Amino acid sequence: MAAILTITLNPTVDLSISADHVLPERKLRCSRPETDPGGGGLNVSRAISALGGHSTAFVALGGPVGDKVMHLLSEQGIALSPFPAPGETRQSLTVTDSSTGEQYRFVMPGPEWRPADVSKVIDRIARAAPEEGIVVLSGSQPPGVPDDFPARLATRLARTQARFFLDTSGKALHELMHSGAKPADVLRMDDLEAEELAGRLLPERRDTADFAQALVNRGLAHSVIVARGADGNVLANAAGRWVAKAIPPAVVSKVGAGDSFVAGFTLARARGMTQPEALRWGSSAAAAAVMTPATGLCLPRDFKALLKGCALEEI
Template identity: 30%
Template sequence: MTKIITLTINPAVDKNTKFEGLVAEHKIRCEQPVYDAGGGGINVSKAINRLGSESTAFFPAGGPIGDLLKSLVKKEGVVFETIESKAWTRENFIAVDTTTNAQYRFGMPSPELTLEEFKEILEKVKNQNPEILVVSGSLPEILASIIFKRISEVFGEKKPKIVVDTSGDALKFALENGVYLIKPNHKELAKLLGLEKIEPNQVESAAKALIAKYNCEIVVVSMGSEGAMLFDKDNAHFVAAPKVEKKSTVGAGDSMVGGMVWALSQDSSLIDILKWGVACGSAATMNEGTQLFKKEDAVDLYFSL
């Protein structure tokens, strides 16, 4: 079985609730909150687990919110390892106005992860000898420029297939240090090439320009409700997103990465890797809050593509 490790540098506890009517300066009465373990890599591990495979999620956890995070990950049945961080784990807040069905998402800033704490967690990851390493989610600005360089140094010639789903300068740093797969959207793809925007008919040439410029084998461009495209140096694939009743987009991107990584671990073809990604991402939008997807929904959608 392919050994998959996910690394979440900036995890969170997601607190979800509903309310009726948003009125400034009024007390807003909310429903009983639901708590979920959040953070890119953790969500990817949850997705892989739901598809019937196993990965190990690595993440820092600090303070009472960190303890809650660990209990939530354990409840999901995900294998995990942590290091204790001095800074408390963050808590995000997601609320839906039942009168309009509008969703409000409040993301809290990254707690400070020290360089020593990062080195400690990366050493634990290395000792697992992963075949696939997923680095997903936001990254603290202070570490963004060194994380992927350090990963390359630690693993050396035994570097696993590195799958990256992040944004901003961190994504460029990842490419500069060599990755197997990245998943930018249109805007992120343009930024990586120093462009203001990319037209739909320019996506393929832009993605293949990245592959040629950097040590990267696969670029998956997510296109939201339209679907996604996958490129390597020789091939181009497009999968349209299926029509579903959308309830929440939280976790859809992580679900997509989870589906692709699971398919990759099964030695699936490139088109099947993309189909599983689109199926899992679309299935996640069928659920409220941050619940990701149900396996039966993802399987049904996959066979409809």
């Protein structure tokens, strides 16, 4: 199996609580908080572990909250490659209104990074990249990290023997379009991000597949994946286009679905599976994640059940 390195520059300690009703100007009596290490790359590592795989989490940590993240990861058996962050690691809060099921998510910004910190972390990631392995960059960027960071990292990793899987959004995704960076092996986004990037609606699977394949032809990545929510996940590369759809029996919380998809897809590829089969793994892991509350990720029993019924079609 190929080694996996996940990257998290802006980790967090996720606190999850619930209250009978969430109303303004009242003292709300809440449940005991559930505490998890969070941030895109860390969630990918945690989900890989839940699915029976192994990865190393390269994570920028600072201060007592950073120590808390290290402790939580150690409890979960996640291998760690720490990098000194330029300030205190952030915290985030998810509040669920028990009467409606609605979730309120409060996300802190994280410490400010300097240009020297950015250059240093790119070099450290390149040195830590596993030969013939996979490097996964997922999650938000902390303040001060430039929008072209994923493009710069893609170009730097192209000099190594590692494959680069990128899950990004917003300005960083737009910057990638015009950067001239070396292509990532896999680029993932959701349907809203794809429509924003395309500048038009993508109402049908074929529209999404056409757009994803256009990005491949443009040289952004060798493969592009677009999550279409309940309509499945579309993958396009130079050889073809596919959609995989796993249907969960119930949706409890959509938090962590994207990271679980990346975990399932990455683990399948690390084990030598084809991209279409990896798409089934990712789709089943994402569907399993929405069955868990708050910041919970995919559970193995749900994943295995969903994988059996996960449909794969060519577009």
